[in-house]
Amino acid sequence: xxxxxxxxxxxxxxxxxxxxxxxxxxxxxxxxxxxxxxxxxxxxxxxxxxxxxxxxxxxxxxxxxxxxxxxxxxxxxxxxxxxxxxxxxxxxxxxxxxxxxxx
Amino acid sequence: xxxxxxxxxxxxxxxxxxxxxxxxxxxxxxxxxxxxxxxxxxxxxxxxxxxxxxxxxxxxxxxxxxxxxxxxxxxxxxxxxxxxxxxxxxxxxxxxxxxxxxxxxxxxxxxxxxxxxxxxxxxxxxxxxxxxxxxxxxxxxxxxxxxxxxxxxxxxxxxxxxxxxxxxxxxxxxxxxxxxxxxxxxxxxxxxxxxxxxxxxxxxxxxxxxxxxxxxxxxxxxxxxxxxxxxxx
Numbered sequence: 001x002x003x004x005x006x007x008x009x010x011x012x013x014x015x016x017x018x019x020x021x022x023x024x025x026x027x028x029x030x031x032x033x034x035x036x037x038x039x040x041x042x043x044x045x046x047x048x049x050x051x052x053x054x055x056x057x058x059x060x061x062x063x064x065x066x067x068x069x070x071x072x073x074x075x076x077x078x079x080x081x082x083x084x085x086x087x088x089x090x091x092x093x094x095x096x097x098x099x100x101x102x103x
Numbered sequence: 104x105x106x107x108x109x110x111x112x113x114x115x116x117x118x119x120x121x122x123x124x125x126x127x128x129x130x131x132x133x134x135x136x137x138x139x140x141x142x143x144x145x146x147x148x149x150x151x152x153x154x155x156x157x158x159x160x161x162x163x164x165x166x167x168x169x170x171x172x173x174x175x176x177x178x179x180x181x182x183x184x185x186x187x188x189x190x191x192x193x194x195x196x197x198x199x200x201x202x203x204x205x206x207x208x209x210x211x212x213x214x215x216x217x218x219x220x221x222x223x224x225x226x227x228x229x230x231x232x233x234x235x236x237x238x239x240x241x242x243x244x245x246x247x248x249x250x251x252x253x254x255x256x257x258x259x260x261x262x263x264x265x266x267x268x269x270x271x272x273x274x275x276x277x278x279x280x281x282x283x284x285x286x287x288x289x290x291x292x293x294x295x296x297x298x299x300x301x302x303x304x305x306x307x308x309x310x311x312x313x314x315x316x317x318x319x320x321x322x323x324x325x326x327x328x329x330x331x332x333x334x335x336x
Binding site: 012051053078087095 | 120123148151152155156157158161162165169174176179180183184187188189190191192193194195196197198199201202209210213214216218221222225226229267268269270271273274275276277278279280281282283284285286287292294295296297298299300301302303304307312315316318319320322323324325326327328330331333
Protein backbone atom coordinates (compact mmCIF):
# COMPACT_ATOMS: atom_id res chain seq x y z
CA UNK A 1 0.00 0.00 0.00
CA UNK A 2 1.25 3.54 -0.68
CA UNK A 3 2.56 5.31 2.40
CA UNK A 4 0.43 8.39 1.91
CA UNK A 5 -2.98 6.73 1.63
CA UNK A 6 -5.76 9.19 2.55
CA UNK A 7 -8.01 8.44 5.50
CA UNK A 8 -10.63 5.77 4.87
CA UNK A 9 -13.43 8.30 5.33
CA UNK A 10 -12.02 10.36 2.44
CA UNK A 11 -11.79 7.26 0.22
CA UNK A 12 -15.31 6.26 1.21
CA UNK A 13 -16.71 9.71 0.41
CA UNK A 14 -14.99 9.73 -3.00
CA UNK A 15 -16.25 6.24 -3.86
CA UNK A 16 -19.78 7.00 -2.66
CA UNK A 17 -19.97 10.28 -4.58
CA UNK A 18 -18.73 8.67 -7.80
CA UNK A 19 -21.16 5.75 -7.52
CA UNK A 20 -23.99 8.17 -6.76
CA UNK A 21 -23.09 10.29 -9.79
CA UNK A 22 -23.44 7.23 -12.05
CA UNK A 23 -26.84 6.34 -10.54
CA UNK A 24 -28.20 9.89 -10.86
CA UNK A 25 -26.60 11.49 -13.92
CA UNK A 26 -28.23 9.46 -16.72
CA UNK A 27 -31.67 10.07 -15.25
CA UNK A 28 -30.90 13.75 -14.62
CA UNK A 29 -29.53 14.43 -18.13
CA UNK A 30 -32.62 12.97 -19.80
CA UNK A 31 -34.68 15.74 -18.23
CA UNK A 32 -33.11 18.13 -20.72
CA UNK A 33 -33.45 15.92 -23.77
CA UNK A 34 -36.81 16.33 -25.50
CA UNK A 35 -38.96 13.20 -25.25
CA UNK A 36 -39.49 12.73 -28.98
CA UNK A 37 -41.01 9.45 -30.20
CA UNK A 38 -37.64 8.58 -31.74
CA UNK A 39 -35.85 8.95 -28.40
CA UNK A 40 -38.58 7.02 -26.63
CA UNK A 41 -38.17 4.21 -29.15
CA UNK A 42 -34.43 4.19 -28.39
CA UNK A 43 -35.02 4.08 -24.63
CA UNK A 44 -37.58 1.30 -25.03
CA UNK A 45 -35.10 -0.77 -27.04
CA UNK A 46 -32.30 -0.33 -24.47
CA UNK A 47 -33.42 -2.93 -21.89
CA UNK A 48 -33.99 -5.61 -24.54
CA UNK A 49 -30.54 -4.96 -26.00
CA UNK A 50 -28.87 -5.00 -22.57
CA UNK A 51 -30.66 -8.21 -21.54
CA UNK A 52 -29.67 -9.86 -24.82
CA UNK A 53 -26.10 -8.69 -24.28
CA UNK A 54 -25.91 -10.09 -20.73
CA UNK A 55 -27.41 -13.42 -21.79
CA UNK A 56 -25.19 -13.68 -24.88
CA UNK A 57 -22.02 -13.00 -22.88
CA UNK A 58 -22.99 -15.59 -20.26
CA UNK A 59 -23.67 -18.17 -22.97
CA UNK A 60 -20.37 -17.40 -24.68
CA UNK A 61 -18.18 -17.43 -21.57
CA UNK A 62 -19.98 -20.41 -20.04
CA UNK A 63 -19.94 -23.99 -21.22
CA UNK A 64 -22.59 -26.44 -22.31
CA UNK A 65 -24.44 -26.24 -18.97
CA UNK A 66 -24.84 -22.47 -19.19
CA UNK A 67 -25.92 -22.63 -22.84
CA UNK A 68 -28.52 -25.32 -22.15
CA UNK A 69 -29.84 -23.41 -19.15
CA UNK A 70 -30.21 -20.11 -21.04
CA UNK A 71 -31.91 -21.80 -23.99
CA UNK A 72 -34.15 -23.57 -21.47
CA UNK A 73 -35.03 -20.27 -19.79
CA UNK A 74 -36.15 -18.72 -23.07
CA UNK A 75 -38.19 -21.80 -24.02
CA UNK A 76 -39.77 -22.01 -20.54
CA UNK A 77 -40.63 -18.31 -20.47
CA UNK A 78 -42.65 -18.87 -23.64
CA UNK A 79 -44.13 -22.23 -22.60
CA UNK A 80 -45.23 -21.45 -19.05
CA UNK A 81 -45.64 -17.70 -19.47
CA UNK A 82 -44.00 -16.87 -16.12
CA UNK A 83 -40.62 -15.21 -16.50
CA UNK A 84 -39.55 -15.43 -12.84
CA UNK A 85 -40.22 -19.17 -12.62
CA UNK A 86 -38.45 -19.65 -15.96
CA UNK A 87 -35.39 -17.79 -14.62
CA UNK A 88 -35.30 -19.83 -11.40
CA UNK A 89 -35.62 -23.05 -13.44
CA UNK A 90 -32.57 -21.89 -15.40
CA UNK A 91 -30.56 -21.53 -12.19
CA UNK A 92 -31.70 -24.99 -11.11
CA UNK A 93 -30.71 -26.43 -14.51
CA UNK A 94 -27.21 -24.93 -14.20
CA UNK A 95 -26.79 -26.23 -10.65
CA UNK A 96 -27.99 -29.71 -11.65
CA UNK A 97 -25.80 -29.89 -14.76
CA UNK A 98 -22.73 -28.68 -12.84
CA UNK A 99 -23.39 -31.24 -10.11
CA UNK A 100 -23.84 -33.94 -12.72
CA UNK A 101 -20.74 -32.84 -14.59
CA UNK A 102 -18.66 -32.69 -11.42
CA UNK A 103 -19.99 -36.02 -10.08
CA UNK B 104 -51.59 15.82 -14.19
CA UNK B 105 -51.72 13.94 -10.90
CA UNK B 106 -48.48 12.40 -9.71
CA UNK B 107 -48.43 8.64 -10.25
CA UNK B 108 -48.87 6.31 -7.34
CA UNK B 109 -46.01 5.73 -4.89
CA UNK B 110 -47.52 3.36 -2.36
CA UNK B 111 -46.50 0.87 0.29
CA UNK B 112 -48.25 -1.81 -1.76
CA UNK B 113 -46.02 -1.01 -4.74
CA UNK B 114 -42.96 -1.00 -2.51
CA UNK B 115 -43.77 -4.47 -1.18
CA UNK B 116 -44.60 -5.78 -4.64
CA UNK B 117 -41.17 -4.72 -5.84
CA UNK B 118 -39.49 -6.15 -2.74
CA UNK B 119 -41.29 -9.49 -3.06
CA UNK B 120 -40.47 -9.84 -6.75
CA UNK B 121 -36.77 -9.16 -6.10
CA UNK B 122 -36.29 -11.72 -3.29
CA UNK B 123 -34.76 -14.37 -5.59
CA UNK B 124 -32.32 -11.74 -6.86
CA UNK B 125 -31.45 -10.89 -3.25
CA UNK B 126 -30.10 -14.43 -2.79
CA UNK B 127 -27.91 -14.07 -5.85
CA UNK B 128 -26.58 -10.71 -4.63
CA UNK B 129 -25.89 -12.33 -1.26
CA UNK B 130 -23.55 -14.74 -3.04
CA UNK B 131 -21.73 -11.83 -4.72
CA UNK B 132 -21.58 -10.10 -1.32
CA UNK B 133 -19.88 -13.17 0.15
CA UNK B 134 -17.28 -12.88 -2.58
CA UNK B 135 -16.67 -9.21 -1.88
CA UNK B 136 -16.49 -9.82 1.88
CA UNK B 137 -13.94 -12.55 1.32
CA UNK B 138 -11.74 -10.32 -0.85
CA UNK B 139 -12.08 -7.51 1.71
CA UNK B 140 -11.01 -9.79 4.55
CA UNK B 141 -8.00 -10.97 2.53
CA UNK B 142 -7.08 -7.31 1.92
CA UNK B 143 -7.21 -6.87 5.73
CA UNK B 144 -10.09 -4.41 5.49
CA UNK B 145 -11.96 -4.30 8.81
CA UNK B 146 -15.60 -5.41 8.90
CA UNK B 147 -16.89 -1.89 9.63
CA UNK B 148 -15.07 -0.46 6.61
CA UNK B 149 -16.21 -3.26 4.31
CA UNK B 150 -19.81 -2.77 5.43
CA UNK B 151 -19.52 1.02 5.00
CA UNK B 152 -18.28 0.47 1.43
CA UNK B 153 -21.17 -1.88 0.68
CA UNK B 154 -23.70 0.65 1.95
CA UNK B 155 -22.16 3.69 0.26
CA UNK B 156 -21.05 2.21 -3.07
CA UNK B 157 -23.49 -0.74 -3.43
CA UNK B 158 -21.76 -2.12 -6.51
CA UNK B 159 -19.80 -5.37 -6.42
CA UNK B 160 -17.56 -4.89 -9.42
CA UNK B 161 -16.74 -1.27 -8.47
CA UNK B 162 -15.91 -2.23 -4.88
CA UNK B 163 -13.65 -5.10 -5.92
CA UNK B 164 -11.79 -2.86 -8.35
CA UNK B 165 -11.49 -0.13 -5.70
CA UNK B 166 -9.98 -2.56 -3.18
CA UNK B 167 -7.48 -3.72 -5.79
CA UNK B 168 -6.54 -0.15 -6.63
CA UNK B 169 -6.30 1.06 -3.04
CA UNK B 170 -3.94 -1.80 -2.28
CA UNK B 171 -1.71 -1.08 -5.27
CA UNK B 172 1.24 1.25 -5.71
CA UNK B 173 -0.61 3.12 -8.48
CA UNK B 174 -3.24 4.53 -6.19
CA UNK B 175 -4.43 8.12 -6.67
CA UNK B 176 -7.82 9.67 -5.92
CA UNK B 177 -8.19 10.43 -9.65
CA UNK B 178 -7.58 6.78 -10.50
CA UNK B 179 -10.16 5.74 -7.91
CA UNK B 180 -12.79 8.08 -9.40
CA UNK B 181 -11.94 6.97 -12.94
CA UNK B 182 -12.16 3.28 -12.01
CA UNK B 183 -15.60 3.60 -10.46
CA UNK B 184 -16.83 5.85 -13.30
CA UNK B 185 -15.72 3.33 -15.91
CA UNK B 186 -17.15 0.32 -14.12
CA UNK B 187 -20.46 1.96 -13.23
CA UNK B 188 -20.93 3.81 -16.53
CA UNK B 189 -23.75 1.40 -17.35
CA UNK B 190 -25.86 3.06 -14.65
CA UNK B 191 -25.94 6.21 -16.80
CA UNK B 192 -27.72 4.15 -19.43
CA UNK B 193 -30.01 2.51 -16.86
CA UNK B 194 -31.00 5.85 -15.37
CA UNK B 195 -31.69 7.35 -18.80
CA UNK B 196 -33.94 4.44 -19.73
CA UNK B 197 -35.92 4.91 -16.50
CA UNK B 198 -36.58 8.60 -17.21
CA UNK B 199 -39.95 8.37 -19.03
CA UNK B 200 -41.43 6.25 -16.21
CA UNK B 201 -39.63 7.43 -13.09
CA UNK B 202 -39.53 11.08 -14.19
CA UNK B 203 -43.28 11.34 -13.59
CA UNK B 204 -42.90 11.08 -9.83
CA UNK B 205 -41.42 13.74 -7.53
CA UNK B 206 -37.64 14.36 -7.74
CA UNK B 207 -37.20 13.31 -4.10
CA UNK B 208 -38.86 9.94 -4.75
CA UNK B 209 -37.06 9.46 -8.07
CA UNK B 210 -33.54 10.28 -6.86
CA UNK B 211 -34.16 8.44 -3.60
CA UNK B 212 -35.21 5.32 -5.50
CA UNK B 213 -32.13 5.52 -7.73
CA UNK B 214 -29.93 5.03 -4.65
CA UNK B 215 -30.93 1.36 -4.74
CA UNK B 216 -30.53 0.93 -8.49
CA UNK B 217 -28.59 -2.19 -9.45
CA UNK B 218 -28.18 -4.37 -12.55
CA UNK B 219 -30.62 -7.02 -11.41
CA UNK B 220 -33.45 -4.81 -10.25
CA UNK B 221 -33.11 -2.51 -13.26
CA UNK B 222 -33.81 -5.51 -15.50
CA UNK B 223 -36.73 -6.50 -13.28
CA UNK B 224 -38.17 -2.97 -13.19
CA UNK B 225 -37.89 -2.47 -16.97
CA UNK B 226 -39.80 -5.72 -17.37
CA UNK B 227 -42.40 -4.58 -14.81
CA UNK B 228 -42.85 -1.27 -16.66
CA UNK B 229 -43.37 -3.22 -19.86
CA UNK B 230 -46.02 -5.26 -18.03
CA UNK B 231 -47.81 -2.07 -17.00
CA UNK B 232 -46.45 -1.47 -13.48
CA UNK B 233 -47.61 2.05 -12.57
CA UNK B 234 -46.53 2.31 -8.94
CA UNK B 235 -43.24 4.21 -8.86
CA UNK B 236 -42.36 2.74 -5.44
CA UNK B 237 -41.76 -0.59 -7.21
CA UNK B 238 -38.14 0.40 -8.01
CA UNK B 239 -37.28 1.33 -4.42
CA UNK B 240 -38.95 -1.88 -3.19
CA UNK B 241 -37.03 -4.00 -5.68
CA UNK B 242 -33.78 -2.55 -4.34
CA UNK B 243 -34.46 -3.56 -0.72
CA UNK B 244 -33.80 -7.33 -0.95
CA UNK B 245 -30.70 -6.53 -3.01
CA UNK B 246 -29.30 -4.19 -0.37
CA UNK B 247 -30.14 -6.65 2.43
CA UNK B 248 -28.53 -9.53 0.52
CA UNK B 249 -25.48 -7.42 -0.32
CA UNK B 250 -24.94 -6.37 3.33
CA UNK B 251 -25.56 -9.82 4.80
CA UNK B 252 -23.24 -11.31 2.18
CA UNK B 253 -20.52 -8.76 2.86
CA UNK B 254 -20.74 -9.30 6.61
CA UNK B 255 -20.72 -13.11 6.45
CA UNK B 256 -17.96 -13.04 3.82
CA UNK B 257 -15.65 -10.91 5.96
CA UNK B 258 -16.36 -12.84 9.15
CA UNK B 259 -16.21 -16.35 7.70
CA UNK B 260 -12.99 -15.78 5.76
CA UNK B 261 -13.72 -18.46 3.17
CA UNK B 262 -15.17 -21.39 5.12
CA UNK B 263 -18.32 -21.45 2.98
CA UNK B 264 -19.93 -23.60 0.29
CA UNK B 265 -19.22 -22.50 -3.27
CA UNK B 266 -22.08 -20.31 -4.57
CA UNK B 267 -21.15 -21.43 -8.11
CA UNK B 268 -22.21 -24.99 -7.30
CA UNK B 269 -25.69 -23.61 -6.60
CA UNK B 270 -25.72 -21.78 -9.94
CA UNK B 271 -26.10 -18.40 -8.23
CA UNK B 272 -23.60 -16.76 -10.59
CA UNK B 273 -26.06 -17.51 -13.40
CA UNK B 274 -29.01 -15.83 -11.65
CA UNK B 275 -28.55 -12.48 -13.43
CA UNK B 276 -28.11 -13.96 -16.95
CA UNK B 277 -31.10 -16.28 -16.40
CA UNK B 278 -33.29 -13.38 -15.29
CA UNK B 279 -32.06 -11.32 -18.24
CA UNK B 280 -32.91 -14.13 -20.67
CA UNK B 281 -36.35 -14.74 -19.12
CA UNK B 282 -37.34 -11.07 -18.96
CA UNK B 283 -36.08 -10.60 -22.52
CA UNK B 284 -38.15 -13.54 -23.76
CA UNK B 285 -41.23 -12.17 -21.99
CA UNK B 286 -40.75 -8.70 -23.48
CA UNK B 287 -40.48 -9.90 -27.07
CA UNK B 288 -44.07 -9.67 -28.24
CA UNK B 289 -43.68 -8.63 -31.84
CA UNK B 290 -41.13 -9.63 -34.48
CA UNK B 291 -39.88 -6.03 -34.42
CA UNK B 292 -38.78 -6.56 -30.79
CA UNK B 293 -36.23 -9.08 -32.07
CA UNK B 294 -34.21 -6.27 -33.66
CA UNK B 295 -32.82 -4.84 -30.38
CA UNK B 296 -32.31 -8.42 -29.13
CA UNK B 297 -30.22 -9.32 -32.17
CA UNK B 298 -28.35 -6.01 -32.19
CA UNK B 299 -27.66 -6.13 -28.42
CA UNK B 300 -26.55 -9.77 -28.42
CA UNK B 301 -24.39 -9.26 -31.49
CA UNK B 302 -22.81 -6.07 -30.21
CA UNK B 303 -21.96 -7.72 -26.87
CA UNK B 304 -20.34 -10.75 -28.51
CA UNK B 305 -18.34 -8.63 -30.96
CA UNK B 306 -17.45 -6.06 -28.32
CA UNK B 307 -16.41 -8.36 -25.46
CA UNK B 308 -13.00 -9.42 -26.89
CA UNK B 309 -12.24 -5.79 -27.77
CA UNK B 310 -13.46 -3.81 -24.78
CA UNK B 311 -14.16 -6.41 -22.07
CA UNK B 312 -17.46 -7.76 -20.77
CA UNK B 313 -18.40 -4.68 -18.73
CA UNK B 314 -18.20 -2.26 -21.63
CA UNK B 315 -19.69 -4.83 -23.98
CA UNK B 316 -22.98 -4.63 -22.03
CA UNK B 317 -22.98 -0.83 -22.39
CA UNK B 318 -22.14 -1.21 -26.08
CA UNK B 319 -25.09 -3.59 -26.43
CA UNK B 320 -27.48 -1.06 -24.88
CA UNK B 321 -26.23 1.88 -26.94
CA UNK B 322 -26.24 -0.13 -30.17
CA UNK B 323 -29.79 -1.34 -29.55
CA UNK B 324 -30.93 2.20 -28.79
CA UNK B 325 -29.18 3.66 -31.84
CA UNK B 326 -30.67 1.10 -34.22
CA UNK B 327 -34.14 1.61 -32.74
CA UNK B 328 -33.79 5.38 -33.16
CA UNK B 329 -32.58 4.98 -36.74
CA UNK B 330 -35.39 2.59 -37.67
CA UNK B 331 -38.16 4.61 -36.04
CA UNK B 332 -40.83 5.81 -38.45
CA UNK B 333 -43.94 7.80 -37.59
CA UNK B 334 -47.02 5.58 -37.44
CA UNK B 335 -49.34 6.15 -40.37
CA UNK B 336 -52.74 7.41 -39.34
